Amino acid sequence: MSASDIQHAESEEEEGGWEAVADLPPSAKLVAKVLEYNDSLTQSQLAEETLLPPRTVRYALTRLEDVGVVGSRFSFSDARKRIYTLTIE
Template identity: 55%
Template sequence: MIQQEIQQLPPSAKLVLKILEWNGEQTQKSLAEESLLAPRTVRSALDELSSLGIIEEDIFIPDARKRVYSLSQGYNDLIEPTSRSRT
């Protein structure tokens, strides 16, 4: 079910998701720099991913005004079996 919802996401949200998969937790600024997307586009992608429960938002310890984003454990649980079946 969640995989179908991921397929329906806009390309920008899929790119942000892939960057989080590859690099682990990131700030909005680092996601914008890595993806070359506008900060507003990244924010929109993060909102969509968050609404699906795919990512988690936490306080960025070095600067509490910022947030850090990472994949949720629920998303990792969904992806793990898929990854293992390919190897």
């Protein structure tokens, strides 16, 4: 991989946005869309909304976090849970 390829990859990561979601699996796209319509949800709420298995939701969230389009924070009501939010518009 050349220096220009690395620089291009880094600029794509910084851009984020729906372009970054386009190359992800369908489950990640579905999770992103559900988060677009809901301000913030836990992993179990996402599984309920998408009708995907929890393990698939967990994988989708990991992929979405890797490309920088989803952020997470601890839940104030239950510190064992994380709340996920879409960071793109």
